[in-house]
Amino acid sequence: MTDLPVQTFRVTRADLVRYAGASGDFNPIHWSERTATKVGLPGVIAHGMFTMALVGRAVTAWAGAADAVVEFSVRFSRPVPVPDTDEGTEVVVSAVVKEVTDDGLTRLNLTATCNGEKVLSLAQATIRKR
Amino acid sequence: MPLDPSFAGRSWPPTEPYLVGREKIREFARAIGATEAEYHDPEAARAIGYADVVAPPTFPTVITNLSNAQIITDPALGLDYSRVVHGDQRFKYTRPVVAGDELVCVNSVEEITQRGGHDFLTTRAEITTVAGEPVLTAWSKLVQRGTEQS
Numbered sequence: 001m002t003d004l005p006v007q008t009f010r011v012t013r014a015d016l017v018r019y020a021g022a023s024g025d026f027n028p029i030h031w032s033e034r035t036a037t038k039v040g041l042p043g044v045i046a047h048g049m050f051t052m053a054l055v056g057r058a059v060t061a062w063a064g065a066a067d068a069v070v071e072f073s074v075r076f077s078r079p080v081p082v083p084d085t086d087e088g089t090e091v092v093v094s095a096v097v098k099e100v101t102d103d104g105l106t107r108l109n110l111t112a113t114c115n116g117e118k119v120l121s122l123a124q125a126t127i128r129k130r
Numbered sequence: 131m132p133l134d135p136s137f138a139g140r141s142w143p144p145t146e147p148y149l150v151g152r153e154k155i156r157e158f159a160r161a162i163g164a165t166e167a168e169y170h171d172p173e174a175a176r177a178i179g180y181a182d183v184v185a186p187p188t189f190p191t192v193i194t195n196l197s198n199a200q201i202i203t204d205p206a207l208g209l210d211y212s213r214v215v216h217g218d219q220r221f222k223y224t225r226p227v228v229a230g231d232e233l234v235c236v237n238s239v240e241e242i243t244q245r246g247g248h249d250f251l252t253t254r255a256e257i258t259t260v261a262g263e264p265v266l267t268a269w270s271k272l273v274q275r276g277t278e279q280s
Contacts, residue, residue, distance in 0.1 A: 023158065
């Protein structure tokens, strides 16, 4: 088991607004404090798919190729609250190499945390290095 | 009301083709902070064997956000989207999405289960070119949270 270098991503409210527009996911829990707290959340939370996209960046960076990912799966186990501050919050992504197969695939077990708590479970990626 | 488990195995007709634009890929890559040249520069993408810029791994969510409406708004299924949270997501790629692709989705429901008053709905989108060339498969598990009364 090899540990890959930890990667940290800062997430602000502005990032969520930009992601909403680019992805087409305009669920107000990702930009409206009023809506988020009304449905019982601690406040505005990041899109799960935004967190997955950040993990995808980490995986692509480890692979060293933009087209390396052949399989990618996550479970959203805990929300990522994003406070309305300049600093926002941080998502920290780490990985261990679980397996390198004979046909050139590398399987990674991924971990993403926010405020020291895991926000994904069963997160895995398979990459093909060029 | 719980979701009807007999919906498992149901599929919908192919969606209208989605034309993947170069600027849409660039916009998505900027939104997630992905700076790889192959997402932004057609020349860099051609250098690794693609016709135009390639999309980051989670880009297909742009397409499934649109195509999922087929399932989410089907009155016979009766999903209450205000109670839905995203549980799991999985992608399996034959190749990356490339600008210029015209993609269609065939949506289906793979599984419906109930546990602890919540409904779990697993959807599958087979994404191919209009010519039928496979590109990727996307699975989403949606959780419809139970109401307080149930």
